[in-house]
Amino acid sequence: MRANVIVFPGSNCDRDAAVALQSAMSAAGNMMSAPKMVWHGDSELPESDLILVPGGFSYGDYLRSGAMAAHSPVMREVVRQAKGGTPVLGICNGFQVLTEAGLLPGVLMRNASLRFVCKDVYLRVERDDTAFAGHYKKDQVVRIPIAHKDGCYFADPSTMYLLENEDRIAFRYCEEDGTITDAANPNGSSANIAGIYNETGTVLGMMPHPERLIDPALSGTDGAKMFSSLVEKLH
Amino acid sequence: MSGAANVAAETPALSEELVAEHGISPDEYERLLKELGREPTLTELGVFSVMWSEHCSYKSSRVWLKKLPTSGPQVIQGPGENAGVVSLGDGQAAVFKMESHNHPSYIEPYQGAATGVGGIMRDVFTMGARPIANMNALRFGSPSHPKTRHLVAGVVSGIGDYGNCMGVPTIGGETNFDPRYNDNILVNAMCVGLVDADRIFKSAAKGVGLPVVYVGSKTGRDGIHGATMASAEFDESSEEKRPTVQVGDPFTEKLLLEACLELMNEDVIVAIQDMGAAGLTSSSVEMADKGGVGIDLDLDRVPMREEGMTAYEMLLSESQERMLMVLKPGSEPVAERIFKKWELDFAVIGKTTDTGHFVARHNGAVEADIPLPALAHAAPVYERPYEKRDPLPTIAAEDVTAPPSILNALERLLGSPHLSSRRWIYEQYDHMVMGDTVQRPGGDSGVVRVHGTNKGLAVSCDVTPRYCAADPYEGGKQAVAECWRNLTATGAKPLAITDCLNFGNPERPEIMGEFVGAIEGMAEACKVFHFPVVSGNVSLYNETNGVAIPPTPAVGGVGLIADIAEMSDIALKADGDVILLLGKETGHLGQSIYMTVMEDRLDGAPPPVDLASERIVGDLVRGLIKARTVDAVHDCGDGGLLVAIAEMALAGKRGVALEAPPEDLPAHAVWFGEDQARYVVAATPDKVNTIKDVAAIYNVPVRVLGTVGEDTITLPGEAPLPLGMLRAAYEDWLPRFMTRG
Numbered sequence: 001m002r003a004n005v006i007v008f009p010g011s012n013c014d015r016d017a018a019v020a021l022q023s024a025m026s027a028a029g030n031m032m033s034a035p036k037m038v039w040h041g042d043s044e045l046p047e048s049d050l051i052l053v054p055g056g057f058s059y060g061d062y063l064r065s066g067a068m069a070a071h072s073p074v075m076r077e078v079v080r081q082a083k084g085g086t087p088v089l090g091i092c093n094g095f096q097v098l099t100e101a102g103l104l105p106g107v108l109m110r111n112a113s114l115r116f117v118c119k120d121v122y123l124r125v126e127r128d129d130t131a132f133a134g135h136y137k138k139d140q141v142v143r144i145p146i147a148h149k150d151g152c153y154f155a156d157p158s159t160m161y162l163l164e165n166e167d168r169i170a171f172r173y174c175e176e177d178g179t180i181t182d183a184a185n186p187n188g189s190s191a192n193i194a195g196i197y198n199e200t201g202t203v204l205g206m207m208p209h210p211e212r213l214i215d216p217a218l219s220g221t222d223g224a225k226m227f228s229s230l231v232e233k234l235h
Numbered sequence: 236m237s238g239a240a241n242v243a244a245e246t247p248a249l250s251e252e253l254v255a256e257h258g259i260s261p262d263e264y265e266r267l268l269k270e271l272g273r274e275p276t277l278t279e280l281g282v283f284s285v286m287w288s289e290h291c292s293y294k295s296s297r298v299w300l301k302k303l304p305t306s307g308p309q310v311i312q313g314p315g316e317n318a319g320v321v322s323l324g325d326g327q328a329a330v331f332k333m334e335s336h337n338h339p340s341y342i343e344p345y346q347g348a349a350t351g352v353g354g355i356m357r358d359v360f361t362m363g364a365r366p367i368a369n370m371n372a373l374r375f376g377s378p379s380h381p382k383t384r385h386l387v388a389g390v391v392s393g394i395g396d397y398g399n400c401m402g403v404p405t406i407g408g409e410t411n412f413d414p415r416y417n418d419n420i421l422v423n424a425m426c427v428g429l430v431d432a433d434r435i436f437k438s439a440a441k442g443v444g445l446p447v448v449y450v451g452s453k454t455g456r457d458g459i460h461g462a463t464m465a466s467a468e469f470d471e472s473s474e475e476k477r478p479t480v481q482v483g484d485p486f487t488e489k490l491l492l493e494a495c496l497e498l499m500n501e502d503v504i505v506a507i508q509d510m511g512a513a514g515l516t517s518s519s520v521e522m523a524d525k526g527g528v529g530i531d532l533d534l535d536r537v538p539m540r541e542e543g544m545t546a547y548e549m550l551l552s553e554s555q556e557r558m559l560m561v562l563k564p565g566s567e568p569v570a571e572r573i574f575k576k577w578e579l580d581f582a583v584i585g586k587t588t589d590t591g592h593f594v595a596r597h598n599g600a601v602e603a604d605i606p607l608p609a610l611a612h613a614a615p616v617y618e619r620p621y622e623k624r625d626p627l628p629t630i631a632a633e634d635v636t637a638p639p640s641i642l643n644a645l646e647r648l649l650g651s652p653h654l655s656s657r658r659w660i661y662e663q664y665d666h667m668v669m670g671d672t673v674q675r676p677g678g679d680s681g682v683v684r685v686h687g688t689n690k691g692l693a694v695s696c697d698v699t700p701r702y703c704a705a706d707p708y709e710g711g712k713q714a715v716a717e718c719w720r721n722l723t724a725t726g727a728k729p730l731a732i733t734d735c736l737n738f739g740n741p742e743r744p745e746i747m748g749e750f751v752g753a754i755e756g757m758a759e760a761c762k763v764f765h766f767p768v769v770s771g772n773v774s775l776y777n778e779t780n781g782v783a784i785p786p787t788p789a790v791g792g793v794g795l796i797a798d799i800a801e802m803s804d805i806a807l808k809a810d811g812d813v814i815l816l817l818g819k820e821t822g823h824l825g826q827s828i829y830m831t832v833m834e835d836r837l838d839g840a841p842p843p844v845d846l847a848s849e850r851i852v853g854d855l856v857r858g859l860i861k862a863r864t865v866d867a868v869h870d871c872g873d874g875g876l877l878v879a880i881a882e883m884a885l886a887g888k889r890g891v892a893l894e895a896p897p898e899d900l901p902a903h904a905v906w907f908g909e910d911q912a913r914y915v916v917a918a919t920p921d922k923v924n925t926i927k928d929v930a931a932i933y934n935v936p937v938r939v940l941g942t943v944g945e946d947t948i949t950l951p952g953e954a955p956l957p958l959g960m961l962r963a964a965y966e967d968w969l970p971r972f973m974t975r976g
Contacts, residue, residue: 009578010486012402016670055668057400060486116395118665147399147665212667217684217799219675 001025001234003035003050006078008069008097013055013211017091020211021052024227030235038074045077049234050087053078053094055147055209065108065150066096075101087131087234088203089226092148095195095205104196104205105163106155111148112188118147120220121186123171123194123208124178130201131233133170135225141178142171142222144208146186146194151207153189153196163196170195170204248274257284258467263615270609278547278595278602282610285460285513285551286520289775292614295741296773299751302758303768309730310769316437317358317509319769320430321730323795327685328432329692330364333372333425333735333791335774339480340422341469344389348422349397349483350555355426356401357509360492361558363436363499364428367669368683369398371408371424372696372735372789373660376417378652378972383412386420387660388973393483394424395663400485401492404672405664406681408696412652415704418469418779423735425791427694429685436499440506440526440561440587447519447530447585448567450574451491451510451557455540457481458514458553468740469779487556487579494577495558501573503566510557516550518559519585520593524611526561529588534597538580546595546602561587621747626706630825630839632904638833641906642948642956645877648907650964651832652972654874659969677886678805679724679870682796691796693727696789699873702841704785705826707749711756711788712844716911718792719764720870723853724914726803726860727794729764734771734790739783741775749786750775757788763846766792803860805869807887810944812866813923814883814891816876818852818913819936822904828874829907842909848935849912855933856914864922864929871913877906879915880940881961884948890958893941895951917943 003021007014018035035052038045045051058069069075075097082088082103090098098104111117120143125136136142155163163169171194175184185192187207195206210223254264257280267275267283275283285291293300305313311328312320318332336351356366371394376383398405403426440447458481498504506526508518515537523530534549544552562570567583574581588594593610595603638644648654661676673691674682680693697718703710715732722729734757739746761767777784796802807814824830825839859865867887871879884891896905918926923939930937947955 010400010489012400012489012668016668019670056402057486057489060400060484060489062486115392116399116663116665118399118667119662145667147667149396149399209667212670214670217673218667218670219673 001030001049001231002033002046003052004038004045004048005035005052005054006040006074007037008040008058008072010058010060011054011056013091013209016211017052017054020214020223020227023214024224024231027228028231030231040069040072040074043073045074045081048081048086050230051078051081053088053090053097055092055094058093058097066093066100069097070100079103082203085202089132090205091209091211092207095207096150098203098205103203104198105159106153108150109152109154110150111152116149117186118145120145121208122174122176122184124174124180126169126172127167130197131230132204132226134229134233139178141174141176143213143220144210144223145212146208148207151187151189153193155190160190166199168197169193170197171206249277249280254280257281258288259284263287266615270613271605276602278550279605281547281551282516282603282605285516286610287614291513291517293773294615295617295619295775296750297616298618299754302754304758304761305767305769307765307767310767311432312435313769314771317361319731319733320362320435321769321793322432323685323690326432328430329793330359330362330428330430331426331733331793332358332770333423333733333789334772335735335737336422336424337419337737337774337777340390341420343480344386345393346480346482348390348393350481351422351424352394352397353483353485353488353555354511355424356403356488357511359426359428360495361436361507361509362430363434364430365496366403366426366428368427368681368692368694369403369405369425370681370694370696370791373408373410374416374421374700374787375412376420377414378412380414380417384973390422391660391663397483397485399665401489402668404666404668404683406666406672406683406694407676410657410660411700413700413785415785419777419784421737421784421787423789425696425733427692427793436504436507438506438508438522438525440522440528442505443528443587443589445505445561445564445587446567446583447532447587448560448562448570449537449557449582449584450560451579452484452487452554453538453540453580454549454552455554456544456548456552459548459551468776481553481555483555490577490579491556491558494574494579498570498573501569503563503569504560505563506561508559510559512553514551514553520607520610522559522561523587523593524607529590529592529607530585531588531594532585534595536582536584538582546597550595619741619747620744621751622744623748623752624745627840632822632824632901632908635824635830636834637901637903640953641902641950642953644833645881646956646961646964648828648832648874648878649881649961650968652968653828653831654878655968656966657969658966659973673799673802674725674804679721682725682802684799689798689800691799691802693722693725693794693796695721696791697721698787698789700785700787701826701837703753703787705841707752707786708756709841709844710786711753712760712846713841713911714788714790715757715760715764715766716844716846716849717872718790719766720853722792722794723857724803724868724870725796726801726857727796729766729792729794731767731769732790732792734768734788736771736773737777737784737787737789738775739778746783753786753788760846763850801861801863803865803868805883805886806867807883807889807917807943808866810889811920812917812943813920814880814915814917814940814943815926816913816915816938816940817856817930817935819848819910820900820905821910822900822908823910824904824908827907827909829903842911844911851933852912852914852935855930855935859916859926859929864925865916865918867917869915871915875907875909881948883915884958885962885965889943890945890947891941891943892949894939
């Protein structure tokens with residue numbers, strides 16, 4: 001598969017995302033080509049089967065998280081390919097960039113605690129019929145880490161209605177047994193939203209970092225299934 | 236050069252007040268005049284004041300630092316460069332250092348701590364290494380002091396925001412609360428980087444006529460005289476020093492990191508030095524001096540953030556995220572292209588010369604022209620008088636009140652400021668970025684995998700200030716021993732340490748006595764463990780209105796785990812496992828957490844450290860881990876044996892049924908005594924005899940403590956303590972403290 005990882009100045013999970021994808025490709029015997037790192041200043045983006053917008057602090061997030069990156073030359077190409085149906089995965093800062101670029105609705109605000117938080121959280125899988133979640137089961141509970149200061153998802157009531165009604169919520173923060181509670185919500189997100197899809201289910205933005213739990217040595221492998229699903233479905 | 240005559244002719248004599256304001260004593264000024272052979276310009280006075288400051292010159296500590304062992308077969312680079320380097324085998328090396336940012340962090344906690352983290356990371360990537368792990372050691376005042384909460388909040392978010400943005404995991408550290416830090420908090424930051432052993436960059440600018448290149452952020456007025464501030468005591472007016480605190484920009488530092496590593500792939504750098512304390516002055520003086528050349532700077536070419544800065548201000552600015560490099564001639568375009576790509580400033584601001592002088596020109600005038608040896612080597616070195624105080628008597632366990640219930644006492648200890656969970660702190664640090672954190676904060680050491688290999692690097696920061704205050708020598712030994720133990724408990728082979736020596740005013744003999752004692756203790760321990768010091772930093776004058784901090788020689792150690800499959804951690808793994816104590820029990824309660832929490836006093840001698848038995852027990856434990864005979868290991872430290880057991884239970888989410896302790900010691904001394912050279916291990920029942928047999932060979936005492944299971948901690952004759960209650964006490968204190976009021 002041809003995968004492109006977008007690198008902004010200040011991206012810092014670009015390597016981690018590439019490693020996760022690469023190891024899923026190796027595990028599947030798909031050694032075709034390593035993920036390609038694409039610099040933000042490039043106005044050309046090779047045609048791809050998957051675009052990854054990684055975590056980090058693009059442009060230092062000194063304006064609004066993801067706001068500057070959304071106006072990078074390469075993002076025009078990302079938007080064009082996404083609208084043509086190319087799957088796009090935005091993780092953490094990548095999610096913020098995708099909302100700022102208009103590929104996903106809503107906004108990621110400062111955490112309710114006002115503090116950065118890095119820890120494992122439980123997510124309830126809300127859909128398993130996409131290329132991203134094909135190796136999960138609906139209502140399955142997975143453990144994936146978060147690491148952000150601006151992860152409080154907010155959207156206006158009509159957008160929230162659409163997201164719920166069109167089944168576009170990808171993951172919700174939950175307890176270990178899958179119940180959705182305020183205590184399990186690490187950042188104050190509306191409806192415990194941890195990730196959402198676009199209308200076609202081909203663009204996913206999520207605050208948790210699946211690329212960080214891909215290996216038993218890292219104390220978990222729940223994240224690896226997202227990459228193995230992408231490799232299988234998009235090969 | 237023609238500069239000197241011009242400078243002298245225009246220079247009026249400087250007033251005594253002005254000289255004193257620069258922290259230069261009358262004797263030192265005499266020395267300066269002799270070295271220079273004339274009156275200095277104001278700019279030159281500024282340059283001397285920073286280069287001769289305690290912070291840059293180590294004038295009070297230098298003679299004693301020589302006592303520390305600094306070599307060993309694993310050492311690639313000892314003290315003297317930006318950071319120390321040890322071999323990890325396979326052509327790889329770890330680069331690491333710890334540094335203080337105490338004075339600025341007290342004045343402005345967020346920026347002070349943030350720039351401390353930025354500075355230590357620059358020290359590491361200056362050597363060509365990619366930073367792969369950060370740690371920090373923090374000392375705050377009493378929780379009841381009105382400023383403590385504000386300082387904790389500011390320091391932690393400052394460290395977090397900087398390290399998180401850099402994308403380097405912060406994998407652990409330690410935090411103490413003690414009223415003796417009320418007016419002088421300590422912020423010590425450590426960074427570990429990874430480099431190919433044959434691609435290490437150094438700071439000696441060998442060669443004449445080479446371009447001197449400035450890269451990174453622009454220069455502003457922030458941080459002027461930061462090094463001088465860090466070399467003086469505080470008083471009531473200290474808060475007015477806020478403008479001397481630098482302002483951090485982690486985004487620019489991230490770009491600087493990537494740009495520097497990219498340039499290091501080209502064969503163009505002769506020497507590189509970060510602009511830290513004393514900024515442009517210190518970096519250029521050090522590079523030229525080490526290379527045995529002169530250096531000529533044209534300050535008109537320095538990228539500026541503000542207008543109208545004088546040469547004095549430019550040379551003394553401590554604006555962050557800047558680097559100075561000496562390049563091979565003709566390679567400027569290669570370097571410029573890379574720095575422009577990363578949208579960083581790039582300017583050729585001077586050249587190396589054969590004059591042996593440091594020369595700075597500005598607006599067509601020579602503002603400074605100083606022979607380099609006067610700055611680098613003629614700085615005064617003091618053999619300050621010192622007084623060691625008499626050791627305190629050892630307190631008998633019987634003279635410390637026994638609690639009505641051991642398990643209730645355990646709950647109180649774990650719910651105290653001293654032993655409660657630091658989760659509120661470490662969850663604000665990204666400890667998983669880079670995808671190689673194989674042991675997260677909360678255990679004995681943080682461990683990161685060496686990317687792309689099965690090797691692990693264990694890192695731990697340690698010192699027990701209350702022991703050091705009671706007995707600097709034993710405390711110095713204990714700091715090194717505890718670090719060695721924490722690395723050992725993961726299965727790592729301890730390689731080397733960096734240190735951060737935080738003390739009061741060295742001009743007072745009793746403080747100097749603490750310094751000397753601690754160094755002697757550390758040196759002794761380092762020798763026994765073959766655990767050399769490869770880098771470090773000294774922070775003196777940590778006192779306010781004549782009241783000093785407890786001596787705090789923080790130690791940051793690095794150890795190598797050959798295969799992370801053979802790594803150990805503190806979490807109990809399986810019901811039915813047997814837990815055992817390895818090491819000798821004496822029930823030492825003097826200076827213990829038990830004494831502090833239960834009796835609100837700290838008395839007596841600290842636990843003595845028998846280095847020979849530390850070595851034997853540690854080597855035994857490491858062997859058991861490697862042979863996979865044990866499946867959980869924890870060293871016995873603060874709070875003693877029962878606290879260690881409880882921490883293992885909480886981490887593993889499993890209870891423990893304990894057996895009655897031996898009767899020759901009071902029960903509270905057994906459970907809460909802080910005897911050194913001890914580890915708690917857990918193993919399946921079939922391994923117990925093996926452990927006993929091996930320990931017998933080394934003559935190490937072994938005692939079966941109990942069995943893993945259920946979700947309570949039980950002790951004969953006491954009501955069971957549910958883990959849930961214990962966890963609540965352990966987890967609640969810090970978040971509750973931070974959100975109160």
